[in-house]
Amino acid sequence: MSSTPVVPFSEPPYLAGLPSPYYKPTHLKWQKAIREFISKHLLENALQWDTEETVPEHVFETFARAGMLIPSLPAPLPVEWLKRLGIHEILGAVKVEEFDYIHTLIYCDEMARTGLAGPSGSLTTGISFGVPPILKFGNKQLQERFLPELLTGKKRTCIAITEPEAGSDVANITTTATKTPDGKHYIVNGTKKWITNGIWSEYSSMAVRTGGPGPTGLSMLVVPLKDCPGVNMRRLKVGGQVSAGTTFIELDDVKVPVENLIGTEGMGMRYIMTNFNHERLTIAIGATRQARVALAAATEYILKREAFGKPLVEQPVVRQRLARCGAMVESQWAWVEQFVYQMTQLPKEVADIELGGLTAMAKAQAGIVLNECAQCAQLLFGGNGYTKSGQGELVERIYREVPGIRIPGGSEDVMMDLGVRQLVKNFKNKTKALERPKGSSKL
Known part of the structure; x- marks a missing residue:
């Protein structure tokens, strides 16, 4: 539970002192450890590096040495490979064999606390999406040739x-x-x-x-x-x-x-589509945190900014705009949490079928929520939110990043359509399975 007041919308409920059924002590220990590491090695300079359009190579090396690229892989982690490479735990906070998708959720959420997708993406996108096809579908010789250097960050992939x-x-x-x-x-x-x-x-x-x-x-x-x-x-x-x-x-x-x-x-299409599920879910997690960063910044701003002789927060129209977006971001986070929990409970082959279409929809909805929250924040910041420097700089940057969530990883309209098609397909398959075979009295 947080010991200090938390700015509204700035943290997920479980970090704002509210009870949650999802997080065990191992998850809370993990969150605390990685927040400290990410704050020191990424968050402090993320906006500057993004302005310069390149994160320095030493940052990738720091994350690689600490094993902090590995959590971007789908859970469960490749335990046998990691132990062969001498990696038994990450930051002393979690053993690799205990790592589940809720640890993944926390990692993606914390990495996105910069508010920007670029700095974290410059480190993790390659290993997160480029390595799993080799892990899941590559034969032994292929894995032996490439995984040792890719898992340790000595070589990079995409x-x-x-x-x-x-x-x-x-x-x-x-x-x-x-x-x-x-x-x-x-x-x-x-x-x-x-x-x-x-x-x-x-x-x-x-x-x-x-x-x-x-x-x-x-x-x-x-x-x-x-x-x-x-x-x-x-x-x-x-x-x-x-x-x-x-x-x-x-x-x-x-x-x-x-x-x-x-x-x-x-078999490439099958491999690609299976890989997309992890990509789209991590995009949804990160985008939801970006929306939270934008909305929290706006909340802090309206608490101190005065117009017409009183703080902006005392204007009903401002509170209405903030409330609408706050409800969206908290609803989206609740969906993402539920989604990730389901992944920890379902076998992989079942999750791919049952959650595949929903993953696409969650990713698309995250982009919609980010768009609304970033736009809300920019409007509440006024001219400061339209300026590439000063107190509204981050909000201006986040709003520019919205299309980078709504298009890559499957564009929004395609994802919504895919989601419904997959749900209908699953329904038809289950209905057909219940049909009584011809000539039989048995179900």
């Missing part, structure tokens, strides 16, 4: 799916991987766009077309990037998340050993 003409429409990517006549290599040609962390990555888990059109022609490869012949990378200027290293990648006859195939040819 996920490379999106293309200039295929964003949310993953099934229609055009980057090709054609086997050489001797069958020993793939020759990769194409382009990837909006690849977070790409510019710093030695490798990528890349979606490629090894077969015909449509989803069944897709596969995934570990493709080398930095200093690899035929690979050309350049950073893209984007409106938000400016420090996350958004990259345009051109691949011209890039030679990749066939041993770099992740899993089985033609």
Whole structure:
């Protein structure tokens, strides 16, 4: 329980002194340990680094040495691999075998306390989304070659799916991987766009077309990037998340050993969609905290800012605007908490089916909530919220980041549609399973 008054909307209820059924002592210990670490090594300079559009390399190294990149992986963690690498606990706060998705929730929430997606994303996006395909679907030789350096942060990776003409429409990517006549290599040609962390990555888990059109022609490869012949990378200027290293990648006859195939040819679409669940959920968690940061800043501002002879908080219209957005952010957080709890209770294969569509909807709704809260904060800050310096600087920056939540990881409209389609599909499958077989008196 907090021993000091907490600014309204500034913390999740469990950190504001209210009871919660979700958090055990291990979670509370974890939250306390990582808040101290993240505040010291990221939060203090995050706005400055984001303004400079690059987080210094030493920050990544500090997080890697402390094992503080590993919590960005899906829970449960790859315990066997981590112990082989001498990693038995993180910050002395949690053993790797005890780490669950509520620890993940706390980690993502704390990393987003900067209010910005760029600084934390510059550190974690690559390992969070690029490593899981190798962990889940890679064979033993592939894992032995790449995981030791990737899990310890000695080398960096990214996920490379999106293309200039295929964003949310993953099934229609055009980057090709054609086997050489001797069958020993793939020759990769194409382009990837909006690849977070790409510019710093030695490798990528890349979606490629090894077969015909449509989803069944897709596969995934570990493709080398930095200093690899035929690979050309350049950073893209984007409106938000400016420090996350958004990259345009051109691949011209890039030679990749066939041993770099992740899993089985033609199974790429399945691997990609499974990976998306973790990506979308972590986006939803981070975006909800960003909304909280914006709203808390606005609350502090209206408590001290005076207009027409009295503090802004005494204006009914101001309280009404704040209340509407406060209800949205607290409702969204309650959904995210419930969602994560369900993931700790369901087997992975069940969660993928039951929660897949809902994950897409949670991610989309988080973007909507962030948009409303960031806009509310900017309006309450007035001119200060429209200025790229001074007391409203962070709020102005957060509002610019909204499209970076609503578009990447599956654009909002596509996610809402996907969510309903998946729920309807599940309903039909369950209904069909209950139908009485023809010629049988048994259910």
